[in-house]
Amino acid sequence: MGSHRADRTPPRSPAATAAAVESGHGHSHGGPPPALDVGLRARAVLLGLLAVGAVVTLVGLVVLWPAASDAPEEVDFLRSGTTTLTAPVVDVGPSCPVLVDGEQGSREPPPEDCDTLTADVGGEDVTLGVPPYVGRSGLVAGDTVRLIRLPASSTPDGQVGYGFAGVERTLPLGLLAGAFVVLVGLVARLRGLLALVGLGLAALVIARFLLPALLAGGSGWAVAAVGSAAIMYVVLYLAHGPSLRTSAALLGTLAGIGATALLGVWAVGAARLSGISDETGEVLATYAPALDSQGVLACAVIIAGLGVLNDVTITQSSAVWELRAAAPELSRRQLFGSAMRIGRDHIASTIYTIVFAYAGTGLAVLMLLSLYDRPFLELLADESIGVEIVRTLASAVGLVLAVPLTTAVAALTVGGAVVPEDA
Missing domain, CATH: 2.40.50.140 (Nucleic acid-binding proteins)
Structure with missing residues (x-):
């Protein structure tokens, strides 16, 4: 699907090429992508699919955008005069x-x-x-x-x-946030600052669309899928620049979002999770009677994996681009296999990230459970434990599926193998 160019560099094995790319470029998201020849058909298919996805996302935003009359009444935090x-x-x-034990520790x-x-x-x-x-x-x-x-x-x-x-x-907290912004600007420069702008736009989508739609009783998985897609269209192109490499990562990200949504909806229903596992859920159910608690949980599963999903897809797309530039003689099958060797390492590290992130946020709950003398299987009956397990596993499965999907999209997009002139 791409034009052939001469390359007199001796061919290297796919494993050696993957090792070189992983050590030099595997996790580098900075700098422009290599200039590669991409066939018109591959370009048209990729951009066409993303255009269809953009139209579906816009239609979903219009259809799911909550009307003002559907919003629940706001609750006054303070009583009148307070x-x-x-x-x-x-x-x-x-x-x-x-x-x-009900007795004062000191007499x-x-x-x-x-x-x-x-x-x-x-x-x-x-x-x-x-x-x-x-x-x-x-x-x-x-x-x-x-x-x-x-x-x-x-x-x-x-x-x-x-x-x-x-x-x-x-x-x-203001000083901490300011230090974060300054460091991002100094280390990541324009790319990091654009990522922060994208983060602000993502927060706007969540505040103006996702939260009101959920409170109005919208379908949790549909709201999350449409909102997540809208966020990724903006964030990926803004942070990594408009390119075919970014487009391949975006298509893989959208596929990962779809897989996570389907699995999340099934898992919530199959595990008979109500979506109300603490006092916050009970308060929400009281003041927003139209709220679909199970849908909110499915939405949380999808949103929770967005950050890591974005990371692995852009990394895999970058790996394919760098591999093709470093070893133009590789066939698409070899290119896919070499990039997947990088992807497997990334999968292992990001799975740790997901699990440890949830362990950190739920550390107090884990400590409390460790005080109780209950078998592990009995703990699964607890709603709060079941919610975290579903959230972790569904996000992890979507992440794992996104790696080969993104790698395949990128491998099919870049140009084919180049035969050296003296071959």
Whole structure:
């Protein structure tokens, strides 16, 4: 499907070529792709399929876009007359003794000011109770907290009251985010900054389409598939540039999204997961009665694997491009096999990434379960455990399938083998 050009370089074995590419280019997403001859038919088929996918995605956005009348009523976080304010911490009381089996761990009575903090509200010291973990977080005098101000009409004694809302963390989190952006700009330069822009656009799709559509009762797997496709069309071309190499990765990504969606929907139904595994799910079901909880879980399965899926597909497409540039004499079968040797290593590392990411986010749950003397198979009956297993395995299967699919698309797109003139 491509024109032939002369190449007097002695041919290398596919394994040696794959090793060279993996050490030099296998995980490098920077720099322009090699200039390769791509046949018109391969170019037309690839871009035609992506054009069809773009049309389907746009139609899906139009059809699934929620109407304003379908949105559930917004819930007021604060009661009428209740406001929030920030106040500096004056003093933090000691932590109360830990209760063990319903009995106080210490025979001495707890201090009167335990699990409290004193804040300066308009020049007046206000002492209020806080959860035990607040004092153990390292909160000290001079820190800033956010309080809830209760009007006098809503308190039993008819006086203004205050409650603890949380610690003001805007400054440290802002500094962390700023450092991240600066480092991305310094190390990855324009490509990294464009990736951040793509991340912002992805957040916009999630906030303006995906979340409202789910709250309005839209099909979870359909909303996730359309929203994910829209995100990938923008993110991949913005971060990696418009090229056939990126287009091949995009087609593989869309195939991976489809596989993950199908598997996720089946797994949620087959495992009889309700999608409500904690207090947050119960609150959502209360305030958004049209919400399809199982659909939300299927949506979470699809969205959870997008980042890793994007990584493996662009890497595989880049590997094929680099292999073809380094060894133009390889047949398409050899090209596919060499790229898959790189892909298998990437699959192994990304599977670790997925599992360890979920283990990190659910570490507290895992620690709690380790305290219970229950057989492992009995733990599978717990909804929260079943949700994480389905989310992990469905994302991993979609990832594994995306590697050979993307590799095949890229291998069929680049030009065919070149026969040396002196062969």
